């Protein structure tokens with residue numbers, strides 16, 4: 648029996664990696680990670696112990712049309728259908744308009760927003776062929792409130808609109824498109840993107856952030872991956888064009904919370 652193919656961009660780290668691990672538990676799935684660096688893949692392999700047989704690491708950059716085309720051609724030759732596509736690749740550059748040079752603004756927009764557009768477009772024939780595919784965009788609560796980065800917030804707000812637009816565009820092909828908006832999740836994103844300089848500062852940041860979250864903890868990659876797997880599954884086959892916050896209550900209006908929850 649042919650395996651069901653799932654592609655996860657950014658599958659070498661954090662939320663994408665958790666999606667890869669969970670998807671690979673079903674041996675009927677063939678799971679492809681799409682990201683740039685071998686170093687991060689090796690880090691992922693180390694954290695997994697052994698790489699499951701049904702997981703494949705494919706190297707490419709979501710910003711590059713030739714890379715996305717090459718992946719699509721590979722899928723066409725080898726598999727023909729894509730049942731699920733998760734856009735988890737992402738970067739974060741801190742600051743407002745006075746701190747973020749145009750080049751860094753473009754870097755965030757290119758990876759977080761243009762990447763999902765480009766790769767989805769290239770993979771469309773194979774998503775259509777699955778006759779019931781599901782796309783999940785990993786956005787952020789920063790899409791809903793200005794966060795610590797103008798470029799990141801705008802890219803994620805764009806991604807949420809792309810979600811809604813594509814849901815309408817692709818519904819005739821039975822392709823569902825949804826978005827999840829995580830709050831703070833412990834992954835490599837903050838250290839890899841130099842939001843903090845070292846592990847000690849990272850720990851301090853986590854402690855500070857979790858006090859602001861009503862559930863008094865930050866997220867784990869699995870908190871997000873569980874929702875992604877649900878949205879990829881047939882159980883969610885009447886859900887499209889929806890945007891789901893997964894944030895430990897971070898965006899609840901704090902004025903409405905009982906005083907004990909306030910800091």
Ligand SMILES: NC(=O)c1ccc[n+]([C@@H]2O[C@H](COP(=O)([O-])OP(=O)(O)OC[C@H]3O[C@@H](n4cnc5c(N)ncnc54)[C@H](OP(=O)(O)O)[C@@H]3O)[C@@H](O)[C@H]2O)c1
Pocket residue numbers: 656657658659660661662663681682683684685687688707708709710734735736737738758785786787788828829830831832833834835836837839
């Ligand atoms: N962690 C959080 O607090 C948080 C909160 C809300 C939303 N999110 C979103 O969740 C998603 C996953 O983030 P994470 O926290 O898991 O980050 P992460 O641990 O830093 O992982 C990011 C992944 O994206 C890949 N990537 C980056 N640029 C790429 C490119 N041009 N082409 C292909 N792959 C690329 C990275 O691999 P390479 O660098 O090797 O390419 C890596 O695999 C992101 O979209 C992020 O914005 C995260």
